[in-house]
Amino acid sequence: MVDTVLRSCAYVPKGGVGKTTSTAHIAVSAANDHGLDVLLIDLAGTQNDLATQFGLADDVVDPDAPISAIFGENWDFIRENIDNVFDRMVFETDEGPDLIPADSGLGAEDNNLANVPREDRYTRLESFIESEVAPRYDLVLLDLPGKEDNITINGLFAAENVVAPLRPGEFERKQLENLQTELESIRADEDHDARPQLQLVFATMVDQTTNLADEFTDSLEEEYSEIAGTSVSESANIGNEQASGQTLFALDDDELYNTGQRARDAYRQLTTDLLERLEAR
Ligand SMILES: Nc1ncnc2c1ncn2[C@@H]1O[C@H](COP(=O)(O)OP(=O)(O)O)[C@@H](O)[C@H]1O
Ligand SMILES: [Mg+2]
Numbered sequence: 128m129v130d131t132v133l134r135s136c137a138y139v140p141k142g143g144v145g146k147t148t149s150t151a152h153i154a155v156s157a158a159n160d161h162g163l164d165v166l167l168i169d170l171a172g173t174q175n176d177l178a179t180q181f182g183l184a185d186d187v188v189d190p191d192a193p194i195s196a197i198f199g200e201n202w203d204f205i206r207e208n209i210d211n212v213f214d215r216m217v218f219e220t221d222e223g224p225d226l227i228p229a230d231s232g233l234g235a236e237d238n239n240l241a242n243v244p245r246e247d248r249y250t251r252l253e254s255f256i257e258s259e260v261a262p263r264y265d266l267v268l269l270d271l272p273g274k275e276d277n278i279t280i281n282g283l284f285a286a287e288n289v290v291a292p293l294r295p296g297e298f299e300r301k302q303l304e305n306l307q308t309e310l311e312s313i314r315a316d317e318d319h320d321a322r323p324q325l326q327l328v329f330a331t332m333v334d335q336t337t338n339l340a341d342e343f344t345d346s347l348e349e350e351y352s353e354i355a356g357t358s359v360s361e362s363a364n365i366g367n368e369q370a371s372g373q374t375l376f377a378l379d380d381d382e383l384y385n386t387g388q389r390a391r392d393a394y395r396q397l398t399t400d401l402l403e404r405l406e407a408r
Contacts, residue, residue: 130261136269136286145292145331156398158223165224172229181220182372187228195232240277252281295343329356362386
């Protein structure tokens with residue numbers, strides 16, 4: 128029997144839109160509300176990274192088995208010769224999902240991939256997920272860099288299902304159009320069979336007190352009715368909890384502002400929607 132794993136990635140070619148936050152919250156809801164074994168892989172690794180989100184920042188400095196190694200020429204050798212190399216990559220969070228953190232080698236591996244023949248350049252993560260992740264997990268979520276580089280394309284190939292959080296504004300709409308164009312060109316390339324699809328788009332950091340946000344949300348729903356999801360409120364709880372290494376799901380209702388409760392409920396709904404789409408594919 129072939130092992131299968133549901134896959135998705137958060138990608139918008141822009142930083143600060145809520146990719147990392149959304150990836151973390153969707154992962155926790157998938158683990159706790161849907162009972163799935165969930166693995167997060169951080170390939171973005173900026174400052175607000177997934178390790179920080181789960182209070183693991185100090186544990187993942189200089190990891191024993193860095194994820195960047197899977198993109199390198201020696202990976203097959205490493206995999207065959209180092210005991211339990213996969214287990215050594217993985218950290219447990221306190222909230223359900225497991226995490227493979229980003230590491231400082233990713234930038235160099237992105238550069239090295241430029242010298243790898245095209246037919247082999249974009250499929251390394253996919254092979255890793257097939258051989259190591261699929262036998263162990265039900266769902267893998269990738270947090271990708273906010274730019275199109277070789278690591279990102281590996282992520283789009285491996286996950287094929289794309290989640291795009293957006294902050295309300297015209298510029299973000301433009302980014303979404305660019306993203307659609309980018310995914311189309313990957314799908315059109317006959318040298319490979321990756322078919323990444325936008326599966327879920329939603330507004331984040333929505334200030335409920337202004338009409339602007341409503342207008343943005345309405346127009347997303349009009350233009351992308353098939354894939355538009357509920358919007359996530361702006362809430363001070365999000366940043367505060369990240370700073371102490373947890374998601375909104377770690378708190379009880381009475382510890383959250385209204386905005387925090389709404390944001391958490393939105394992430395629950397988005398997770399249900401996403402899982403439905405992944406399962407239908
Ligand atoms: N719903 C929200 N309300 C308030 N702040 C948020 C919300 N979502 C994200 N943030 C904050 O916005 C910043 C960018 O979010 P992040 O998830 O790191 O974006 P990205 O991964 O796209 O760069 C972070 O400081 C995060 O705490
Ligand atoms: Mg990020």
